[in-house]
Amino acid sequence: MTSTYKIAAIPADGVGTEVVDAGKRVLAALQERHPTFALEWHDFDWGTGYYEQHGRMMPEDGLEQLRGMDAIYFGAVGWPGVPDHVTLWGLRLAICQGFDQWANVRPVTFHPGVPSPIVDAHERELDWVVVRENSEGEYSGFGGRNFGGREGSGEVAVQSAVFTEAGTERIMRFAFDLARTRDRKKVSCVTKSNAQQYGMVLWDDVFARVAQDYPDVETEKVLVDAMAAKFVLRPEDLSVVVATNLHADILSDLGSAMAGSLGLASSANLNPERRTPSMFEPVHGSAPDIAGQGIANPIGAVLSAALMLDHLGHPEEATRLREAVDKATGAGVRTRDVGGAATTEEVVEAIVAGL
Template sequence: MTSQIFEIASIPADGVGVEVVEAGRNVLDALAQNSGGAFTFEWKDFDWGSDYYARHGRMMPVDGLDQLKDLDAIFFGAVGWPTVPDHVSLWGLRIAICQGFDQWANIRPVNFLPNVASPIVDAHERNLDWIVVRENSEGEYSGFGGRNFSGRAGLGEVATQSAVFTEVGCERIFRYSFDLARTRPRKKVSKVTKSNAQQFGMVLWDDVFDRVAQDYPDVETESVLVDAMAAKFILKPEDLDVVVASNLHADILSDLGSAMAGSLGLAASANLNPERRFPSMFEPVHGSAPDIAGQGIANPVGQIGSAALMLDHFGLNAEADRVRAAIEKTCADGVRSREVGGSSSTRDITSAIIDNLG
């Protein structure tokens, strides 16, 4: 048997990212060790992040993307630290990678795990399960704008921030969402918009959706204003399947979904370049959590769930399902982190998931 070798960039970055990336790597390495030589992971370590910024004045080297571009994937922790402004750390590392590698599809599954309390009444009896698909390359996070007139007397400075919507960007994220919906039992796509107030970019967004939808007559569709969708997440989540939204709207709604499932610490995500011209990046939704960093109590489930998404990306779907089943079994057994009502350490949870891989 010829072994598949996957070269993966490991970028823990800041705070609890260091602890949860280690946990995710341990789970992946355990899978590889028990694969009978079918596949292995070769880790390439990168010390980029806020500590790197303190030494070099940058979050990563000038040639950082060149160092990553030939690898199979990027396993990312979390970015952000009190000593570096958030917009500097985010744009200097995570967004630089996402935009530099055209990782235009961000997927964030919303999963309700056993033995994890949800603020939604009877959540576990309602079989709630949906995926937020985030347009990840343009929209409100395009970076177009600037600050001017800072030399004026008084309160004279002006800042502009432009949202950019292109027909190409809209069409590809909608087709991705429809193709994803076709793989799911419900086969429904809910498009989030705000075209009643944003009459240019989001009207284009709506028009492209309506055109693309004609190619998928077997998929149910709906269009929901973002404020109404926030309410729908709470009041009628059983009606959700694939929810596609712009960069900003999906960022907010996916965090709402994760909170509904019990904690942002449980949430996984994938930043995908579906054409595979560049490596995709897999990371948990939670932040760097400086208040608990280094204490060994961070929840590794989001990172390990992101590892499962990476396995899917590699075509190792059975192994990805084993990881997800092990996460569910671990939670069902009561091995949980503190923010979801448990007392288990990062290491305890990781060890239990490895033991439950089967």
């Protein structure tokens, strides 16, 4: 039986348009070979181009247009000439917060044939997941700029990190539940409670309380600076890493760089209760320096599509996508950012052949 899903495609800016197109073509090939699912695409031209015409990144009723979708497939947002905080808060964060996509999942995967700056990375079987609290913390948007009328350097900016017990507990439980599905049942909690004595101490207290409900899961608490070092020096000791919005954002990029390139990194912005559609996107950004040249790495977008298939209830098809990616990289078909010379199209063709 074939299940049909309504998917919103928002390529947005720069290489986002190229990698979303690449991902859609790979999904079409997978669907043709394994017709257990069908994707009904709904394309939205929101992004910086839309902003230049309308003064906003998406329509006022944008969330309502997306609400009936089964998932959102996102490209990348941002373009020179428009401040990054305008583009980010006007589109991606507007969707994440508007739909309460509170769990961000970013796997760190080392692919065959992709060189890593970590010595013997492929022999060490490194594989972990960063779980990012995606709705509050340092990116809550609480604060403001004041005293702009003062002479000299008199302006003041306040950016408040907001942590709630409810928000902290749900991301902790999500991380523990994920750890139970992995070979290494371990959760590493990232904190900075030695210096941030309110929000981060609450984070620590909730982690300790939640951990009592998961006696089968190994735990550790690591300060964020020490965890950055651990990513590089002892990554084999990691399985599930749970961290705040800002800390996980930085650490997951570090992990992807260790695996070879941000172009490989996938992510899922989940509303685990499925009250609203979840969103799947590569991590790499809009990359204006290479946009339009046909050399963007599509793997992050393809692997984000695999996360989307997992979420939609098709883990076998998601596994086929991941295996096809590994076949392509293992055969040496790699874009410039991972030491190759292949074009976006050539990588797509190799992944499709690997299916």
